[in-house]
Amino acid sequence: MVSIEKYFAFGISVGLLYPEAHTSALRHLSAFTKTAQLNGFETLETTLSDDASVRKAEIAIAREEGKIINYNFPVDFQLDGPFDPGSSDAKIRANALDLAFRHLEYAAEAGSKVIGMTSGIDHGQEERPATMSYFTEYMIALAREAKKVGINLAVEPVERGRFKNLLLGPTDEVCSFVTKMHSLGHENVSVLFDTAHMPLMQEDPITSVRLAHQAGIGHIHIGNAIVGNPANPLYGHTHAPIGIAEGEYDYLEVSAFFAELVKLGYLDINPVAQSARKCVSLEMARYPGLSATLSAQVAYEKVQQAWNRVVEG
Template structure:
């Protein structure tokens, strides 16, 4: 395609994956955020909790002055805290809801317009329907809380249900069933589809995007390793696109972009460009800046060859 990819999408990046030290909310987060917002290639950044108030204020200043769109990732809250929004234990589920409410509070504090999260783990088969009902109730509670404070949009990221995270919402078909129910109460609730999760979900790009066409409100692109359990990058670690055992590179990113165009998620005439964000992580002694630069090259080449 001849038009600039930025005419069709807001190119984003998951900061806390590109800089994994930030996952727990500690460290000199503002310095790494500055490196991203100073790069005009990026129109959007996704951050997570920042525990120190002074550091959070510094990041907020960078975000506000840069004009970049901001997303807030609550995935680390859930994964690191082992939270379960679909727990059959009501006390456990309440803890998860209350913790995500605190994530919503911080999202508003830093000027985020969207909050990403995921379901709890996949329960035994006999409990799955009840867990799905409880998850819908949890999301509706969070949606009402978010709307009581402003216009923050919720986006449930679909994960795998058998390879690594083993989440309840591990297929995009099931995610759509959930979204249909949640939207009765929270009309702008949507789904986040991640290219790096599709091989683990056992779905093709076309299957995933066709299923979620009505509900997708966020997209991630990344890579995964699933064929060699002994490889250090195995599972949901989002290695760089050039990983020798990875599933995704230029051809898969190109197909994903084509699918996003076909379902209308990407449109040149959109009033508001939708986000396509990198989720890539340096592993071992790799440098964040190098992994980010490679991801940008992959996206440009995928777009050039559409």
């Protein structure tokens, strides 16, 4: 069986594997430490703490373990609250930008090259043009600062009006937004493509990833979703693990997605230089009844099996 690390840098989410990480700085440190020690995963999808001592400790751990931090903006920006980047209230928009700048600083401190992020909440069709205008202003300011530290801002399509309610939104609208940002001179804005969000948005992953590739993919998340059974505890936007019963993705579906990434030229079936590898990360919760470590191991094996089918045919 082929070694996936010869083809792409493989990552995993700290906060989804250890949901308690979000409850305190010390719990985050514990979760980060355990995730950094997992074999087979080179990159860690995470935000970092406002606690400077914890943040510095986590960055040191990542470097000691040979891991790269792919920074994730916190969920605060997705809520109808004090950090909404598309709010009609100028003070709230200023708060959002201040918080974004703070996390950009943390990402730069960690040596991250990409920040995974979303738009803010959708305020309804009537308000959408104004909301988009405010969000665009926010992104322009953020992209300017991110460029100074060599960071790409990868915007993730997320459901609007189903499970979640974010401004962006359908993949085609995210792609149009990214293309607009490029036209304004902000080439460091891209699409973060997450397989889990496709069934949640009732989109076909192959069709949507082709659109994303045309606009520019900055990062890939591999995830799963359960959309057919509301009684399932993992129904909806829960980051269900790969291959779970009633889910949309097992290794065969992931393999078909990988095959499309190869066709598009995002991935290569020939081993590539370490510095030229793209990153693919798991965004998934634990398997029911399994520990975080075993869940990561099972998911790793499924992704390896999926990639092996592409390489060996």
